[in-house]
Every structure is written in structure tokens, then in C-alpha cells.
Amino acid sequence: MKLIIGNRNYSSWSLRGWLAARQAGLPFEELTVHIDGDDWQATKRLDGEFQPSAGKVPVLWDDDVVVWDSLAILEYLSDKVGRERFWPKDPAARGMARAMVAEMHSGYLPLRRLCPMNIRRRITGLTLTDEARENIVRILGLWAEARARFGAGGPFLFGSFSAADIFYAPVISRFITYGIGVPGFAQAYMQAVWDHAWMQEWIAAAEAEEWVIEQFEVA
Structure with a gap:
């Protein structure tokens, strides 16, 4: 799995998604982007892998599955590992x-x-x-x-x-x-x-x- 998060200092949604990934106990690759930076602002407007999330973070990739929104990520992970973990x-x-x-x-x-x-x-x-x-x-x-x-x-x-x-x-x-x-x-x-x-x-x-x-x- 791969998890894209925004600036740790400011991104409350990213904190939730990241904690959910840690709570799941599954290995994941972490990518941090500057949510106010020019590179991310340009990337999120392009067609391609970022498009489903409308450029928002966090975003979780799991093979062909793309999940954005921190609550959706938590629920997706709870389905994978068992809801009693969450x-x-x-x-x-x-x-x-x-x-x-x-x-x-x-x-x-x-x-x-x-x-x-x-x-x-x-x-x-x-x-x-x-x-x-x-x-x-x-x-x-x-x-x-x-x-x-x-x-x-x-x-x-x-x-x-x-x-x-x-x-x-x-x-x-x-x-x-x-x-x-x-x-x-x-x-x-x-x-x-x-x-x-x-x-x-x-x-x-x-x-x-x-x-x-x-x-x-x-x-």
C-alpha cells in the first residue's frame, strides 16, 4: 500500500489517515507532499493517478484500489484487518x-x-x-x-x-x-x-x- 499525506504540521486530515494506517498494522509506503507547494498544486490538476481524489490528501493506494478521505480510508482498512481493531x-x-x-x-x-x-x-x-x-x-x-x-x-x-x-x-x-x-x-x-x-x-x-x-x- 501507499499513503500520500500532506504537511504534518498543518494537515489534520492527513494525521487521521496516517494514524488509521498505523492502527491497521499493515505495511505501507509513505509519501509526504507540500499541499501548498507549486509541484503538488500542478500535479493535482493533471489527469492520472491523482485525479480520483481531486488533489486532496490523504490518499491510499492498495493495488488497483484508490481511497481518499480519512474516514473512507479508516473504513477500508477496518474491512481488511477486522473492525474490532478500530x-x-x-x-x-x-x-x-x-x-x-x-x-x-x-x-x-x-x-x-x-x-x-x-x-x-x-x-x-x-x-x-x-x-x-x-x-x-x-x-x-x-x-x-x-x-x-x-x-x-x-x-x-x-x-x-x-x-x-x-x-x-x-x-x-x-x-x-x-x-x-x-x-x-x-x-x-x-x-x-x-x-x-x-x-x-x-x-x-x-x-x-x-x-x-x-x-x-x-x-
């Missing part, structure tokens, strides 16, 4: 995890727009909009419910590391970058994800990147 076994927990992932995948636009992912930066004094604050309250409420109902088996949302943690990892990065205050249980959960070996690998690579996208550096 989703809780308990039906109630699995139902909540799926709903949380879907909500993250399609929602929280005010928070995303106000706080673009930027792993390298630490920003203080951010003024939250009402809409972004509502997003944060909603996320924390979901985290609290998942941890209280299904998190007894470990430090993650549903105990062990799963699809829900993969999809909320970029939110954790945003909360850290922008100094978003969270209650103690959320601090402990965020630290568990941040300290995960795969996250530490991603963070180290993001910090080593030399690419800078100015529009994401203004705050």
Missing part, C-alpha cells in the same frame, strides 16, 4: 464511537476555522467566538460521556486506542496549540493521546518540517 466490541460503545467519528468528520467548522492545526506553535490569549466555544463544550461533553460509560479499560475514549481517538487527535492538537482550557479528565485523556508513540512520531516529523504555510501562521 471499533469497540460492545454494541452501545460501538454505536457511540461511530456517531462521534461521524460528527467530527462533518462538524465543528467554527473551531476548525478559528484554530487551524499547527503542531509547532503555542498561542496564548485567543478570543473564542461563541460558535467555537459551543463546539468545544460539545466535544468535552462527548469525551466525558465516552470516558464515563466505556473508558474503564484504558486511558482512551473507549478504553483502548480506537477510531474515535484517531479522529479527535487533531482536536487535541488544536486545544494544546491554542491553550484551550479543559477539565482534569480531558487533560489526562489528551496527554494519553499526545504521548502515544505514533503521535510522538508524527509530532517529531512535523517539528522537523521546513515547509511553512503563512495563512495558517496568522493568529
Whole structure:
């Protein structure tokens, strides 16, 4: 398999796709592209192997199969290796995890727009909009419910590391970058994800990147 990802410092979607690939446990070749660079901007407009994804990252190739969109990649991989690797076994927990992932995948636009992912930066004094604050309250409420109902088996949302943690990892990065205050249980959960070996690998690579996208550096 081959996985194309964008800038590690900024691309939240790429982080999700990459974590899903690591969670699957299958070998894959990794290709990182500068999503704001001239080469990628030109390549994605060409006919050929990049065309199905409309030039968006991440993109997964598996022989003749091309899968784009981070949630589609996660689901494709879960079909290959078994859904229990990504989703809780308990039906109630699995139902909540799926709903949380879907909500993250399609929602929280005010928070995303106000706080673009930027792993390298630490920003203080951010003024939250009402809409972004509502997003944060909603996320924390979901985290609290998942941890209280299904998190007894470990430090993650549903105990062990799963699809829900993969999809909320970029939110954790945003909360850290922008100094978003969270209650103690959320601090402990965020630290568990941040300290995960795969996250530490991603963070180290993001910090080593030399690419800078100015529009994401203004705050």
C-alpha cells in the first residue's frame, strides 16, 4: 500500500489517515507532499493517478484500489484487518464511537476555522467566538460521556486506542496549540493521546518540517 499525506504540521486530515494506517498494522509506503507547494498544486490538476481524489490528501493506494478521505480510508482498512481493531466490541460503545467519528468528520467548522492545526506553535490569549466555544463544550461533553460509560479499560475514549481517538487527535492538537482550557479528565485523556508513540512520531516529523504555510501562521 501507499499513503500520500500532506504537511504534518498543518494537515489534520492527513494525521487521521496516517494514524488509521498505523492502527491497521499493515505495511505501507509513505509519501509526504507540500499541499501548498507549486509541484503538488500542478500535479493535482493533471489527469492520472491523482485525479480520483481531486488533489486532496490523504490518499491510499492498495493495488488497483484508490481511497481518499480519512474516514473512507479508516473504513477500508477496518474491512481488511477486522473492525474490532478500530471499533469497540460492545454494541452501545460501538454505536457511540461511530456517531462521534461521524460528527467530527462533518462538524465543528467554527473551531476548525478559528484554530487551524499547527503542531509547532503555542498561542496564548485567543478570543473564542461563541460558535467555537459551543463546539468545544460539545466535544468535552462527548469525551466525558465516552470516558464515563466505556473508558474503564484504558486511558482512551473507549478504553483502548480506537477510531474515535484517531479522529479527535487533531482536536487535541488544536486545544494544546491554542491553550484551550479543559477539565482534569480531558487533560489526562489528551496527554494519553499526545504521548502515544505514533503521535510522538508524527509530532517529531512535523517539528522537523521546513515547509511553512503563512495563512495558517496568522493568529
